[in-house]
Amino acid sequence: MKFILKPVGSIHSPFTDKAQTPILPTRSQFKKIPTGYLFLLPFAIGFLTFGIYPIVNTLALSFTNTTIMGGDGEFVGIANFTRLFADRVFLRAVGNTWLIWTLNFIPQICIPMLLAVLFTSARLKIKAVGAWRAIFYLPNLLMPAAIAALFGTLFGLYGPVNQFMVRAGFLHEAFRFIEDIWVTRSLVIFINWWMWFGQTMIILMAGMTAIPIHLYEAAVVDGASVWQMFKWITLPLLKPILIFIFVTAMAGGMQMFDIPFLLTDGKGSPLSSIQTSVILMYIKYNSPKGHIGAASAVGVLVFIMTAVVALGIFYVLGNRDKDDTKSKRKSLFKKNTERSQS
Amino acid sequence: MINKYKFGTFVMRFFVYALLFILLLIVIVPVWLLLVNGTRSTTEINQGISLLPSTHMIENYKLLLAKGLDLPKGFANSLFLAVTSTVITVYFSFLTAYALVVYTFRGRKQISNFIIVLVMIPMQLTILGFYKFMANLGLTDTYFPLLLPLIANAGGTFFAKQYLESMVIQDLIDAARIDGASELGIFHTIMTPLAIPGMITLGIFSFVYSWNNFFTPFIMLSTRSKFTLPMLVQLMRGDAYRTEYGAIYLGLGLTIIPIIIVYALASRYIISGIAMGAIKE
Numbered sequence: 001m002k003f004i005l006k007p008v009g010s011i012h013s014p015f016t017d018k019a020q021t022p023i024l025p026t027r028s029q030f031k032k033i034p035t036g037y038l039f040l041l042p043f044a045i046g047f048l049t050f051g052i053y054p055i056v057n058t059l060a061l062s063f064t065n066t067t068i069m070g071g072d073g074e075f076v077g078i079a080n081f082t083r084l085f086a087d088r089v090f091l092r093a094v095g096n097t098w099l100i101w102t103l104n105f106i107p108q109i110c111i112p113m114l115l116a117v118l119f120t121s122a123r124l125k126i127k128a129v130g131a132w133r134a135i136f137y138l139p140n141l142l143m144p145a146a147i148a149a150l151f152g153t154l155f156g157l158y159g160p161v162n163q164f165m166v167r168a169g170f171l172h173e174a175f176r177f178i179e180d181i182w183v184t185r186s187l188v189i190f191i192n193w194w195m196w197f198g199q200t201m202i203i204l205m206a207g208m209t210a211i212p213i214h215l216y217e218a219a220v221v222d223g224a225s226v227w228q229m230f231k232w233i234t235l236p237l238l239k240p241i242l243i244f245i246f247v248t249a250m251a252g253g254m255q256m257f258d259i260p261f262l263l264t265d266g267k268g269s270p271l272s273s274i275q276t277s278v279i280l281m282y283i284k285y286n287s288p289k290g291h292i293g294a295a296s297a298v299g300v301l302v303f304i305m306t307a308v309v310a311l312g313i314f315y316v317l318g319n320r321d322k323d324d325t326k327s328k329r330k331s332l333f334k335k336n337t338e339r340s341q342s
Numbered sequence: 343m344i345n346k347y348k349f350g351t352f353v354m355r356f357f358v359y360a361l362l363f364i365l366l367l368i369v370i371v372p373v374w375l376l377l378v379n380g381t382r383s384t385t386e387i388n389q390g391i392s393l394l395p396s397t398h399m400i401e402n403y404k405l406l407l408a409k410g411l412d413l414p415k416g417f418a419n420s421l422f423l424a425v426t427s428t429v430i431t432v433y434f435s436f437l438t439a440y441a442l443v444v445y446t447f448r449g450r451k452q453i454s455n456f457i458i459v460l461v462m463i464p465m466q467l468t469i470l471g472f473y474k475f476m477a478n479l480g481l482t483d484t485y486f487p488l489l490l491p492l493i494a495n496a497g498g499t500f501f502a503k504q505y506l507e508s509m510v511i512q513d514l515i516d517a518a519r520i521d522g523a524s525e526l527g528i529f530h531t532i533m534t535p536l537a538i539p540g541m542i543t544l545g546i547f548s549f550v551y552s553w554n555n556f557f558t559p560f561i562m563l564s565t566r567s568k569f570t571l572p573m574l575v576q577l578m579r580g581d582a583y584r585t586e587y588g589a590i591y592l593g594l595g596l597t598i599i600p601i602i603i604v605y606a607l608a609s610r611y612i613i614s615g616i617a618m619g620a621i622k623e
Contacts, residue, residue, distance in 0.1 A: 034447035034448075035441075035445055035525045036441045036442070036445030036446070036450065037441075038441075038525075039437055039440060039441030039445065039525075039529075040438060040441045040442075040453070042434055042437060042438070042493050042494075043437075043438040045493070045494075046434070046490070046491065046492075046493030046494030047460075047494035049490075050472070050490055050491035050493070051460070051465070051491070053475060054465075054469075055471065056471070057472070057474055057475050058467075058469075058470055058471030058472075061470060061471055061474060068477075115362075118358050118361075124351065124354060124355055124358060126355075126359075130613075132366075133613060134605075134609045135366060135369055135370070136365065136369060137609075137612070137613065137616070138369060139369055139373075141601050141602075141604075141605055141612075142373070142554075142598045142601060142602075143553065143556075143571070143572055143575070143601070144554060144556065145554070145576060145597075146376075146572070146597045146598050147372075149578065149579055149590070149594055150372060150376050150591075150594055151372070153587065153590060153594075154372065158388060158587075160375060160379075160387075163390060163391055164391055167390070194372075198369075199616060202617055203617060205617075247462055248462060251462050251463075251464050254464060254467075255464050255467065257466070257556075257557050258556045258557065258572075262556075262575070262579060266576075266579075278467070278557075281467075281470070282561075285470060285561070292470050292473070292474060295470050296470045296471065299467040299469070299470055299471075300467075302464070303467040303468065306464045306467070307463070307464075
């Protein structure tokens with residue numbers, strides 16, 4: 001118990017009695033165990049029980065043929081995994097998830113970037129930035145389940161979109177939007193963009209307003225164009241924030257469930273074109289017998305894939321230039337945090 | 343030269359406002375259609391689009407209940423879960439963050455960094471191990487699986503840590519110690535009142551998260567009387583409601599109205615909170 005002997009910094013007030021030398025652990029000796037650890041105890045217990053154990057348990061289940069109905073199954077080795085790769089359904093689901101997420105992420109980063117530049121522009125001086133921001137963020141708070149059901153109804157055969165299109169003469173007769181692969185995919189992509197572009201914009205704006213104005217002033221003196229300033233000042237200094245947005249959006253995108261699940265029939269119709277990895281996991285779990293072992297295998301593979309990509313991005317993009325620019329950037333973002341908190 | 347520049351700015355502004363207005367329509371129109379169609383009868387909805395409310399809200403509501411969807415119960419369940427999970431998240435997140443900000447001990451920095459990594463771990467993918475664990479304890483189909491994990495909420499702890507770092511006054515804590523306050527007592531009586539703005543912000547986020555959460559309750563709960571609102575939305579997609587558009591819209595509208603009200607009252611807290619949670623080294 002080395003740490004008991006060490007002075008424990010701020011909690012070691014001069015009023016703690018040093019003279020007392022107890023034989024049994026008394027209250028005052030108990031106090032010398034860094035109180036910080038005691039405060040961390042609930043989190044540690046909660047994390048081990050509800051964070052770590054489920055991960056281990058999922059991994060263990062993925063090597064068994066456990067079903068919900070049949071109780072604990074037997075160890076089957078990697079049979080669940082070989083079966084996943086054999087029947088192509090899994091690869092299609094992973095492919096769908098990546099496709100939908102990539103096509104969603106491009107506008108989700110580009111449009112907010114444009115908006116953030118416009119809103120922070122000293123030349124344009126856009127009015128009521130706070131109000132625009134608040135409105136654009138609204139969709140993010142609405143229930144994804146309800147939004148998916150809403151768009152499913154709006155684009156239904158007798159829904160308002162068909163009514164409008166037919167009456168305005170764009171279509172001869174009502175179109176079965178939800179039965180078309182690319183319309184349905186586009187809808188999932190659009191809904192995700194609709195829900196997240198405001199949030200991305202707010203984060204980017206916070207990052208941009210933290211960039212010291214004198215950098216731009218110096219660039220103007222040197223005759224830089226708006227595009228050059230964006231490319232050589234704004235983008236490099238936003239890099240940590242862009243990595244953050246990318247990684248969180250990716251981790252969220254790989255877990256996409258509510259919207260594709262509730263937009264159509266809950267199986268990723270039409271032709272499984274919006275069947276994401278988590279929907280596939282749910283289908284296996286919800287099969288007549290409840291193949292929880294096979295479903296766990298899906299979870300394990302997607303979990304590993306997401307973690308590897310996220311950590312890879314962190315290390316590749318985060319550490320590529322380790323020279324002095326990094327320390328400068330660090331101090332900049334410290335300032336940034338302070339400012340956004342005030 | 344100056345006039346040309348001014349004219350250019352004027353033209354640019356015109357296009358920017360046009361773009362903003364288009365985005366405004368894209369954001370507002372679906373939500374507005376949802377709310378308005380909830381007050382129109384199915385016949386009216388089938389006759390055409392209107393952006394003006396009608397008078398059939400009560401009828402739609404009766405229709406919604408008549409098909410066996412216990413919306414008030416779902417509302418109560420969702421509210422209970424959202425309030426309870428907000429209290430648990432805020433209390434334990436700030437408790438953990440307080441330890442990381444105020445005390446010095448070995449491994450403090452590593453634990454802080456570890457929590458940042460945890461924020462990005464896709465926990466939803468381990469739900470089946472969690473389900474089996476809860477099933478073995480006999481806790482499936484109760485609210486415990488939805489509440490207990492919040493004791494260790496990485497996102498909440500990260501936010502609370504960012505917040506406390508900006509406002510903790512070490513001298514105040516030391517003064518309280520000299521006055522003989524216990525460590526936990528200092529957290530409860532001195533830090534908590536000071537941290538209330540941050541707690542409200544985190545509280546709103548966890549309320550909204552719990553209110554909107556579909557996947558976890560969908561896996562864990564099986565008794566209809568325990569269903570939350572998003573699960574009732576899922577039931578509404580079923581066949582009984584296929585043609586009752588007015589009732590569907592109203593049901594969907596009722597699930598999002600509380601959030602719109604919360605947002606209207608507290609958008610300032612929410613907007614500042616997003617930026618705070620995201621910007622870090």
